[in-house]
Amino acid sequence: MNLVTETFSGFLSLITGLRITIKQFFSPTITTHYPHQTLPIAKKFRGHIELKWNEETGKPNCTACNICAKACPSDCIVLDGIKPAGEKGKTVTSYKLDYTLCSLCSLCVEACPFDAIQHSNRYNLASVPNQWANMDLVQRYKDQVTRVGKTPYDPYAPAPAAAPAAEPAAPAPAPTAQP
Amino acid sequence: MIESIFKFFTTEPYWTLTRSILYLVGICIFVAANAAYLVWVERKGAGRFQRRPGPTESGPWGLLQPPADGIKLLAKQLMAPPGSDKILFWAAPLMVIAPPLVCLAAIPFGNNVLARDLNIGLLMVFSFGSINVMALMLGGWASRNKYAIISAARVVSQNVAYEIPMLLVVITIIMVTGTMNLQEIIVQQAGGFWNWNILRGIWDFSGGGWGHIGGNLLAPVTFLIFYICMLAETNRAPFDMAEAESELVAGAFTEYGGMGFGVFFMAEYANIVVGCALATILFLGGWQSGLGSGFGTLLTSWGVIGTVIGVGFFFAKMYFLIFSVVWIRWTFPRTQFYGLLNLSWKILIPISLFTLLLTSVLLKLPRLF
């Protein structure tokens, strides 16, 4: 008797399973057809790092202080900066990131005292490694600024005429020696 | 010139030969197209059951996926493992694809769409169907791979276990219909769908009155048993112990690659087609519309068009069954081997024996009074 009831209830459970799957069959699919469609990436997504810039002036926040490079446990950051003509502080001129080494640990972002770097939203980076192994973040910054219709900040430009007058303390606008 | 050649081949004694060749070609195309596109159906179905779209990239709706798969398989090198029995190793895929091809010759797709009207068509289909087991056994054996041999042994015990209830069930059908001619069995199911063997067994509506019980009170159960056995015989999920790709690598096919494996794969689908066609014929009235005898006679009076519509009904039923096979595959997990054998020996065989007994008693009873 036990076998009979077991068989019967087992059979009913099979029918239930079939009913559930056929319901799925006729419901719309939820696939995003990836290369043709993409989902919006969450703001918090940790892509490789990128330079932030001042929304108004279009100038990068980075002062080439090298703190991030020192904070990085994987030594992926190599950067350089100059003191532009007629400016008080330094500005980054090259910011190289070896992304193959980066562990996306975010220590550089946390270490930066000037809030100058952030994680980007780029996720589809599949390519031959040496195409993105060394990222030039300054170039990326320039591209991004150009894309929003601003002119990227050029640290090598001669100081504007008004600038020395406003800041007499600034000495001769000679590029500083590389640190 | 062409006309005379045409006439030469379309008049007796050569017409029989031409007809056979035409059917042969037709069946080969039918099997190949089915094997290829059932894979597509399977993938699409698998996708939809999991709320994915299935293949979409190759061609519209992924329709070029099967040719792409075929080209991929053909481009691979055929390799037999060293030390294996080469002849048996390559004979196995051929032996596994041949029976469904032969079986289809006896299967009536329509009013007079069949290659050979055999009086023992049913017997032929089943005897050729059982070659499948031997071919799998050979494949496993010739691979010189202990895992393949073990898997092959598993397949044999599975197929033997399920052959018994299947044949018992078919005997019940033969007892009710009194013939092994598949066309004859279909003709007997003419009229409404209540005349189909799946229901006719309960109550023979055509006769009316007591004493006209169709013979098999458990006909729907019989159909269910046949269907389950068909799944097991064709090694389909949830009984796909032969392959079990996730657990057993590929079971008996472990050593096969390229088109060697592809042929096993195609044979699986060809066997499903044969199995579902058989289920359609034995239980669901074959090419009968099931819309009442009036519609049936109307169809026969329409000649070719009626035949085509009949074939359409046949395919509709057959492909519904095939769809249900896919449906079941993507619903149930693979059974354990004990469960599989228990199901057959402890449940299916006793029930089918019981239906057999019941049928014979019910068929004899009216004659006693």
Ligand code: SF4
């Ligand atoms: S995220 Fe971590 S590893 Fe990557 S650059 Fe920043 S500090 Fe280095």
Ligand code: SF4
């Ligand atoms: S990114 Fe920040 S920490 Fe790194 S050099 Fe620039 S200002 Fe300094």
